[in-house]
Amino acid sequence: MVKLAEWRGKALFRKYGMPVPSGQVVRSADEAERLVAAGSVPLPCVVKAQVLAGGRGKGGAVRFAGSAAEARDATAAILGLDFKGEKVREVLLEGKVAIGRELYVSIALDRSLRAPVLIASGQGGVEIETVADGAIDRQPIDPFPGITGYERRRAARVLQLTGTLAGELDALLRGAWSLFQAEDAELVEINPLAVVDGHLLALDSKVIIEDDAAFRHPEYAEIQDDRTPLEEIAREKDIAFVQLDGNIGVIANGAGLTMATLDVLLELGGRPGVFLDLGGTDDPRKVTEAFLLMAQARPTAVFLNIFGGVTRCDTVATGLVAAMQQVPESNRFPLVARIRGNNEREGIEILRAAGVTSIPDLRASAEAVVAAAGGTP
Amino acid sequence: MVKLAEWRGKALFRKYGMPVPSGQVVRSADEAERLVAAGSVPLPCVVKAQVLAGGRGKGGAVRFAGSAAEARDATAAILGLDFKGEKVREVLLEGKVAIGRELYVSIALDRSLRAPVLIASGQGGVEIETVADGAIDRQPIDPFPGITGYERRRAARVLQLTGTLAGELDALLRGAWSLFQAEDAELVEINPLAVVDGHLLALDSKVIIEDDAAFRHPEYAEIQDDRTPLEEIAREKDIAFVQLDGNIGVIANGAGLTMATLDVLLELGGRPGVFLDLGGTDDPRKVTEAFLLMAQARPTAVFLNIFGGVTRCDTVATGLVAAMQQVPESNRFPLVARIRGNNEREGIEILRAAGVTSIPDLRASAEAVVAAAGGTP
């Protein structure tokens, strides 16, 4: 899931013929002042932190400027802010506009319908989750033949747009649909879609690109996400790795088993600190890499919970033993293992030879690791 | 139906990433000499008349040149030729290539299947109609999801292309499919598709664009077709008008009734010379225009055979009477009318007032017009 910053989303909007305010993204206060002074940004202007979290307006991450100097000061005040855990590295400067009505439009995936849906509401400018169900119109879009004219006309009626504005909405929705498909988006959201001087203008953008389509979109590989440095390394090695608040490291295979393992640990009074999903690997080197990554996260104890299917128990055991030899003495931690499934016997034997005992029962093994981490099971 | 000249088709091939020889289209011998001398066309080169009819090679419309002077002479010899009724106005100069295998590939519409079909044959370079059925592979293509990889792989197996050549075919077929859809083509034909120095090259092109999609493709409106000047005027006025060899003019409405009328006239010994299909018009001015166009074709006699549905009989009669008054005395011709259907009585009355009698029986009225045209029914 690649969440695009507002300015990147708006660049896509522009590419697909959707109207956005003219603006510039800057990475320093100097740059902000220079661009405004050069007339590249209309005055007065809005200065917006390019972070992914919502609520920027209330959070002091949006300011206004009437001159180049003010733009400089506003940019300086915002850059480097820690906004809900994200550091502000980029700022978007845009001409301030006279906002009329604020509307909401998005295209998102509905998993149950197994179809994209076009969502429209006359109540834009607020979080859509807070809008009453009755004020939100949803239309499933069939990928074949794609968004239709009558669906776009219905959206215009819902949004009470007529004449030129209905025509502009029609073009905007065609653009949004093309973007959604061609860029492999999970979400294309325009909130608010504002009426400004009798024309539609997308004042904000929220675009999420699907990870699995990365092979079609190398251009998104460079965009940094809200990952920690270790998560970033894991991503490059294609290991699902998430850091939480606790002290127990969990290595499991498969999202469901991993989640179930965390559930069990929490229930038994443990505090999971890192979880690492080996997925369906069958390569001992990947297991070794994963284990070394886990070691870098400095857990108090580690729980290895594997049910071998694609992954074979002996492969995991071999990779694990290789990794254990590479972890420096000072960084070692207690390890509780539970390996079941394909080649279970061979795997258990390899672990035993390296001094690790596999506990076959899930509850018993979970209790052992919680105890090892200093919890009270 | 807009049939594109070879060079226009190849320009589309290039646009869709399909490999074509480098070449230049010229409209004068001077231009041919200049371009070859300037190195814009590799030597030796092929000089090909840009006409729509087939059989150019045998018909002297393709020549070869080893120098700029020879290119000049070859172009001069071809330009202005009357080739199967088409005057040669453009000539394509292309570098001559060492042709290995000659293959056939096309995408066309199969009306019965209601689907496009991908047609492939290892026997290219000849008219596909002459190739045995067993040597031609057909695969229907579903517009959703469009041409698939496995269909392209099957074409490669049929054409016995492997390795790099299979990869090139894959790309070529993706291009051809995009062209077929995006340009609203009826036919995209590459014959021969040649293997030249281990690579695929489209040595000829046959692309037909659908008329009905003209609203999406204003760029094709300018391309001249194989129409007579009167047919061209008719096209601009949106009247189906075709000139044949005989002397009886036929005005009818609807393709089926028009064809049936011609069938009856021929059977009765008449020789239809022009047919004009009013279609579903409901505008007396269009009837007037059509009738004046018919007068310009100088028929010996005219048969008006209308069955009013969308078209009302009184509308046709009104338009006809208006036109009759505009045709100069010297150009007048005998007119036999038969009008049936909606508002039949009113139409017959309008005609009677202008001195024209409607004969309700098709056979009787057809016999009357054949007699009026000097035939022997």
Add this chain to the structure above:
Amino acid sequence: MSVLVTETTRVVVQGITGHQGTVHTAQMKAFGTQVVAGVTPGKAGTEVEGVPVFDAVRDAVEKTGANATCIFVPAPFAKDALLEAVDAGIRLCVIVTEHIPFHDMLVMYRYARARGAVIVGPNCPGIASPGRAKVGIIPNVVFRPGRVGVISRSGTLTYEIVNGIKEHGLGQSTCIGLGGDPVVGTSFVDALPLFESDPDTDVMVMVGEIGGTAEEDAADYIRHHFTKPVVAYIAGRSAPPGKRMGHAGAIIARGRGTAATKVAALESAGARVARFPYEVPNMVAEIVASRARR
């Protein structure tokens, strides 16, 4: 019984506020058809010929129970109109509009078919069953209730032949104008089974024309599956080859698609093929008479 339309057919007219839409709404009503709604975006709340107009087909279906549509909207918007109708639950769609790009029609056909909807047309005069309903534009005057089924690729030629049947004192069960476009929603082989199982049809008239292989396909069907007598007429015997038919057609057809191949196929399948349109009613009358004698 009848084919595709019945007394319970409730028609919405898409493009009702256009000239043709308005004229033929009146004609359909005069035929006795229940025209219950019209659709023209932006015109909701108005009336045409006493029929309420809606912005969207879904609204028309919800408010009036429409279950069939007659589409008159211009070609560039016809695809959208059809998709709208199908998505609103309409399962019989007659498309009168001409000049719809066949690429659009390929999409429309697949979309409708996947949802169990039938398209008749485009570029067609529609369906009429005298005494029951008409969805389309065939002139009311040519009809008379009876037991002759008619399917035709032509428009005006259909009127001519249907009228001839009436003038011979016979009548029609249902008449379907399939439309003459390269891609049609309902072809001869789609329509024939409906008439085969229609107890109100005794004799079948089939009007074809040159181009495509729909008549040859129909002949195959008739030979193996159709038990009622068939009278056919093929227009275009005298048409110069190549003037209309493109190269593409020729490749696909591989020596079929001419008047001669169509006539031969139908005759070998047991159909009587008329040389002239005015022979059709005679042949039908002969068949009716010979059946009456049995």
Add this chain to the structure above:
Amino acid sequence: MSVLVTETTRVVVQGITGHQGTVHTAQMKAFGTQVVAGVTPGKAGTEVEGVPVFDAVRDAVEKTGANATCIFVPAPFAKDALLEAVDAGIRLCVIVTEHIPFHDMLVMYRYARARGAVIVGPNCPGIASPGRAKVGIIPNVVFRPGRVGVISRSGTLTYEIVNGIKEHGLGQSTCIGLGGDPVVGTSFVDALPLFESDPDTDVMVMVGEIGGTAEEDAADYIRHHFTKPVVAYIAGRSAPPGKRMGHAGAIIARGRGTAATKVAALESAGARVARFPYEVPNMVAEIVASRARR
């Protein structure tokens, strides 16, 4: 009887020459499955684990009568593989491949469904019915013939739970791993009716996880249509919100999609919901025992 696979299931393995394809061909055969063909373009004429390899699925179907496919081809080519299988007449398609873009899956799902084909997956362990056939990658060792049906969105967690059922001395009728992707070909509500009408299934186990609303949808179905006892487990109660689930999901879900809403929906529909995976076999055993007493 069983669900989706039977003794007559004849499997073609697409991507058979890859590592996973080869390994699991052997495993499927060891399970007793009729693996009749493999497909890898360019490898026709070779053999893998005694199974003949073809260039195209159509060839495999014609030569071996294959009627189900197990797809292992890499994600960028999976859409094409599915379309090929469906066009060749295959009506059961298990897709093991993970990381298929959901936009591709939207196309695949519609294409298969319009042609009456069932997709299980993608990113799923497949289907197994002990004593009959396995199409997919669930370890053979966890199975034992029995009367417990299992459907699961998870992979390895399924193995865990199915294995637990075996270790409690019970067995499975059919087990379907649906896959955990945002768009799956077969969801709980698609699979439940198959088990409802399967005479070999007495008790149902359902393994869900957070994200989406498939479990809530299943609860609606169970409440109104499912008559057999259901034991459910939902993974992810402790998962931090928002780490995986995007904004998009939240808009659609509107307050559903959490472990709490899923558990509540299933309990109110009459299902017993386990707090831990190891509780599931206990609950199933209790139900079986109480049914035996009746």
